[in-house]
Amino acid sequence: MPTASERARMPSIRDVARLAGVSHQTVSRVLNDHPSIRPETKAKVLDAISVLDYRPNLAARALVTSKSNMLGILSATIGEFGPTSSIVGIEDAAREEGYSVSTLNLPATTPEAIGAAVRQLAREQVDGIVVLAPQVRVFHVLRGMAVDLPFVTLQTASGSDGVSHSADQVAGARAATEHLISLGHSDILHLAGPQDWIEAESRMRGYLDALREADLPTFPPIRGDWTADFGFFAGQELSRRRDFTAVFAANDQMAIGLMHGFRVAGLRVPHDVSVVGFDDIPVAAHVAPSLTTVHQDFPELGRRAVRILLAQIRGEAAPEFGALHTTLRMRESSAAR
Amino acid sequence: MPTASERARMPSIRDVARLAGVSHQTVSRVLNDHPSIRPETKAKVLDAISVLDYRPNLAARALVTSKSNMLGILSATIGEFGPTSSIVGIEDAAREEGYSVSTLNLPATTPEAIGAAVRQLAREQVDGIVVLAPQVRVFHVLRGMAVDLPFVTLQTASGSDGVSHSADQVAGARAATEHLISLGHSDILHLAGPQDWIEAESRMRGYLDALREADLPTFPPIRGDWTADFGFFAGQELSRRRDFTAVFAANDQMAIGLMHGFRVAGLRVPHDVSVVGFDDIPVAAHVAPSLTTVHQDFPELGRRAVRILLAQIRGEAAPEFGALHTTLRMRESSAAR
DNA sequence: GCTACCGATGTGACCGTGCACAAGCGAGGA
DNA sequence: TCCTCGCTTGTGCACGGTCACATCGGTAGC
Secondary structure (H helix, E strand, C coil): CCCCCCCCCCHHHHHHHHCCCCCHHHHHHCCCCCCCCHHHHHHHHHHHHHHHHCCCCHHHHHHHHCCEEEEEECCCHHHCCCHHHHHHHHHHHHHCCCCCEEEEEECCCCCEEEHHHHHHHHHCCCCCCEECEEHHHHHHHHHHCCCCCCCHHHCCCCCCCCCCCCHHHHHHHHHHHHHHCCCCCCCCCEECCCCEEEEHHHHHHHHHHHHHHHHHHHHHHCEECCCCHHHHHHHHHHCCCCCEEEEEEHHHHHHHHHHHHHHHHCCCCCCCCCCECCECCCHHHCCCCEEEEEECHHHHHHHHHHHHHHHHCCCCCCCCCCCCCEEECCCCCHHCC | CCCCCCCCEEEEEEEEHHHHHCHHHHHHHHHHHCCCCCCCHHHHHHHHHHHHCCCCCCHHHHHCCCCEEEEEEEECCCCCCCCCHHHHHHHHHHHHCCEEEEEECCCCHHHHHHHHHHHHHCCCCEEEEEEEEEEEEHHHHHHHHHHHHEEEHHHEEEEEEEECCCCHHHHHHHHHHHHHHHHCCCEEEECCCCCCCCCCCCCCCHHHHHHHHHHCCCCEEEECCCCHHHHHHHHHHHCCCCCCCCCEECCCHHHHHHHHHHHHCCCCCCCCEEECEECCCCHCCCCCCCCEEEEEEEEHHHHHHHHHHHHHHCCCCCCCCCCCCCCCCCCCCCCCC
């Protein structure tokens, strides 16, 4: 049984050249699709490559070109359904373009941790970073970093100036709120996400926009932490006050916890209170009552982010995408009052 | 505004050496914690490193050592709660040991796709692979590959011969089934995972073991696909036959869908049927009725897999872990009949 | 027929690091 | 005092690619 140490050296570009009877540079040209190569020369080289089962050494290539063909994913939200789904899209799009993907998940979102994470990715020579840690403060840190690496956040994927929020999130939240209004609700609470999250802000803005437009009273939002557990406690607390008939939660987990809290407190959904969530996680359709929510295409979000990032890396103009539309999925948890 | 091209060359080991007044090799020794370096020399070098803000070029290091200090994650299950949570553990453990992580998710689990994915990771020079695509057939492909790269699957993390199933899964499934038996159920169905998934097989075995031991009848398992949607259809179908009083589902998503199916068909959980799931996803505690399930520590699973893989890479003996225990979380969905 | 140019290929240097080997130096034993 | 040994440091090369430049043969333009 051969151990790793006695394993033969991998064939190099020069081994291929020797077998094909050409220079190593010619092999390199074949590998990089250089235009001026005679077809028969190219065929000889390709033959030798397959005979030797040659595969280019990416480290050597990265060393000389100082491009790694690798993207970094900086994530603070792994485990959540949405971002995780986006990662799939990011990877697919990246691999399609010949990039590999190195993920790094943030233990905390302190400036120090973010800085350390970016430096780590820079060490790994990534060509760009997709940021899935969409706290507002991440921007400040990234902008202020000494290492200037192209980066993109998922929230900018729908265009605009690169720092602003995604219009889709606002539109989706607005649609959710308008749905509640159209059902006759006029006292609608918002269970928001954490303070400095871009998505949380966008969804809250959509909520506020819809209410203001309909001349309805707005309530100070309850700040949650995205978790079902928080929603549960919020539901129990809220059931004490009865000045509302509907709640728009900033994500499905909180919405599901919220319904649980209401249930424990004796409030029935949707009879006493309507609830709408956001994200359309796979179980949203199956909980009791099934959850009205806003569906969005997370993988596509990731794919777009990669395209924008690659354009930035290559110095091309950023691709223009139409707004990624969200769709309202009406289910049992929302009803006319 | 400086563009990427005019950005100054990064400082190299020789720049540091020049500033510190030593040879480049001495700097290299400092970086690699070589034992015989005079403290004052080391201090000089470290000074120069921080002055220049020097960071080692990992590509160059990978080239010369033919070690990338990078692990690959081969995943077919991203988006599922469990594996995704394990990825967090994998990354943490890997970074802790100075390894970075390159993830690759499988579009399909055909032998060709698996082979291509492994070759891709091999190209990227990863030192080892953590496999999160726990189909049985993946083993055959990996074993038969020409590139022999150390690999580990999450299912082997609890020890044994490297191909066998994780004992925890069996024990967890057994505990879930015994829980139902202790509640007085004697006709217990199993909603299993897909055919060639190791976890599906383990959980089914635990179920069968418990029933056989209690001398209770076993039913042919229903083969699902892990999704809540499948659980929903299964629930509707199953409600036609009334020869059972409890169902053990191989994961929480299917269990939640199943309860939905039962609800639609007029069966009440747990009054008419008890349901137990597996995984303890975050919403399991909050659905109605809250779901009795088996909790397991996914991140720890990932961490252990990394330790085993690194031992293999370094040629050390595999660390011995006690079985990772699973705990039954009893909630509302299971009750005495 | 001579020159300029272009397409196809080869030559040598270089990217930043680690390894093998050598060399200098001081201490300790014969 | 001399030799050996161990600690500390330096020198040169190798890793596997790409890039800049040189070379060579053929062809078009005058």
